[in-house]
Amino acid sequence: MEKDYEDIPGTFVFDADRSREGYHLNQFCISLRKQENRATFKVNEDTYLDQYPMTYEQRAAVKDRNWNRLLELGGNIYYTSKLAANDGINFQNLAGLMTGMGVEAYREMMVNGGRSIDGNRSKSEWRDE
Amino acid sequence: MARITAGVGCSHVPAIGVAMDTGITDQPYWQPVFEGFKKSREWMKEQKADVVFLVYNDHCTAFDASCIPTFALGCAAEFKPADEGWGARPVPVVKNHQKLASHIAQSVILDEFDLTIMNEMEVDHGLTVPLSVMFGDVPEDGDWPALVIPLCVNVVQYPAPTGNRCYNLGKAIRRAIDSFDEDLNVVIFGTGGMSHQLQYKRAGLINAEWDARFMDMVVNDPIAASQIPHLEYLREAGSEGVEMVMWHVMRGALDEDVTEVHRHYHVPASNTAVGHIILENKA
Numbered sequence: 001m002e003k004d005y006e007d008i009p010g011t012f013v014f015d016a017d018r019s020r021e022g023y024h025l026n027q028f029c030i031s032l033r034k035q036e037n038r039a040t041f042k043v044n045e046d047t048y049l050d051q052y053p054m055t056y057e058q059r060a061a062v063k064d065r066n067w068n069r070l071l072e073l074g075g076n077i078y079y080t081s082k083l084a085a086n087d088g089i090n091f092q093n094l095a096g097l098m099t100g101m102g103v104e105a106y107r108e109m110m111v112n113g114g115r116s117i118d119g120n121r122s123k124s125e126w127r128d129e
Numbered sequence: 130m131a132r133i134t135a136g137v138g139c140s141h142v143p144a145i146g147v148a149m150d151t152g153i154t155d156q157p158y159w160q161p162v163f164e165g166f167k168k169s170r171e172w173m174k175e176q177k178a179d180v181v182f183l184v185y186n187d188h189c190t191a192f193d194a195s196c197i198p199t200f201a202l203g204c205a206a207e208f209k210p211a212d213e214g215w216g217a218r219p220v221p222v223v224k225n226h227q228k229l230a231s232h233i234a235q236s237v238i239l240d241e242f243d244l245t246i247m248n249e250m251e252v253d254h255g256l257t258v259p260l261s262v263m264f265g266d267v268p269e270d271g272d273w274p275a276l277v278i279p280l281c282v283n284v285v286q287y288p289a290p291t292g293n294r295c296y297n298l299g300k301a302i303r304r305a306i307d308s309f310d311e312d313l314n315v316v317i318f319g320t321g322g323m324s325h326q327l328q329y330k331r332a333g334l335i336n337a338e339w340d341a342r343f344m345d346m347v348v349n350d351p352i353a354a355s356q357i358p359h360l361e362y363l364r365e366a367g368s369e370g371v372e373m374v375m376w377h378v379m380r381g382a383l384d385e386d387v388t389e390v391h392r393h394y395h396v397p398a399s400n401t402a403v404g405h406i407i408l409e410n411k412a
Contacts, residue, residue, distance in 0.1 A: 004360050005287070005359070005360055005363050005364075008331070008363055008364050008368070009330070009331055010329050010330030010331030010332075011326065011328070011329055011330075011331050011363070011368050012328065012329055012368070013287050013363060013368060014285065014286055014287055014368075015286070015287040015288075016286065016287075019194060019197075019286050022194075023194055026189075026193075026194045027193060027194055027195070030189050030193045030194070032214060033189075033190065033211075033212060033213060033214045034212065035212065035216075038214075068329060068330070071328060071329050076189075076285065076286075076328075077327045077328035077329075077369075078188045078189040078285055079189055079194070081214070081327075082189075082213075082214045085213075085214035085215050086214065090144070090399075091143070091144070091327055091399055091400055092144070092399045092400055094327075095327060095328075095332035095333055095400055098328065098329055098330065098332055099329075099330055099331075099332050099333060100330070106332075106333060109333055110333055110335075110396075110397040110399070110400060111158075111397065113335060113337070113396050113397075114324075114333050114334060114335025114396055114397060114400075114402070115326075115331065115332075115333040115334045115335065116335075117334065117335075117336040117339070117365060120331055120334060121364055121365075122364075
């Protein structure tokens with residue numbers, strides 16, 4: 001199937017393939033929605049993670065809180081944001097980390113109207129993509 | 130007979146709920162967001178809606194990755210606000226008009242829209258934030274001023290249903306409500322958007338021009354609006370901007386000609402452009 005949306009820079013469209021790859025990772029993340037699970041995870045992250053048969057790379061990205069890597073490995077933002085929330089990081093601060101801008105510069109950009117669409121439509125407009 | 134008198138389009142940014150719950154709506158950052166809902170709250174009071182039919186998406190709260198229904202209709206007696214990872218919002222339990230919900234399920238499925246029926250479901254900010262912005266503060270132990278029928282649409286895993294499908298589902302919901310034999314005033318909400326991207330290196334994308342054009346089209350040329358392809362939302366309005374397909378359900382349930390009575394747009398609320406519109410049927 002043609003994936004015309006793969007041309008959008010700096011973006012992962014969470015399609016069925018990514019959903020399949022990220023299934024156990026995402027199910028781990030969403031389990032942290034509940035307070036009792038957050039408490040158990042806090043006690044021993046490794047023991048808790050043993051319940052979820054994710055790949056070595058996914059598990060390492062969780063341990064490292066490597067937010068972009070989590071998305072590259074099939075994570076979806078609505079799931080990974082639960083791990084962030086567990087760490088006390090809200091959506092806006094998480095975006096500050098994922099964009100590499102840092103929390104303050106990102107917030108400043110949003111207050112000034114956000115990231116412009118110009119230059120951000122296609123991978124051909126991004127040098128490093 | 131039951132009738133749909135008006136539609137509301139509205140963002141459902143979680144941070145708006147947090148701002149209300151923590152009492153910081155007067156702060157300079159939030160004041161312009163809420164200023165635009167002042168008129169809406171007065172309008173909402175005047176409407177005296179018996180039922181709000183609320184189209185929203187669940188953000189991996191009631192549904193984790195194990196089950197992803199495209200359209201799920203809330204048929205339970207009530208819906209508790211969920212803990213989304215930072216504690217449940219201190220707002221009232223949402224109560225359904227269960228008889229109307231069952232009637233809609235039956236009518237719409239025979240109309241060939243294969244809904245999933247939810248007899249137990251928690252609701253997240255996608256549903257409670259629009260209620261809060263439209264009704265204002267309601268104490269946790271109080272009651273929302275209207276009964277609420279939730280319709281959950283998958284917009285998390287690609288592909289969301291097409292705009293065309295959403296628009297036609299709106300028409301089927303209209304037929305169902307029109308054929309319900311109880312005198313009820315129903316207001317339909319289509320929620321989500323406007324432009325926003327929460328993830329990865331393009332996070333923070335806002336496209337105000339596109340958003341304005343989208344709202345114009347929804348009001349004046351809803352069929353053309355319903356034909357916008359997913360790629361355009363994803364590219365022009367950000368990966369999470371595809372939520373706006375849910376506005377077409379609302380628009381499909383209204384008359385072809387409507388009166389726009391209010392519009393509000395503000396950037397930002399957290400990562401998102403806030404968009405809001407109120408449309409009334411002319412009859």
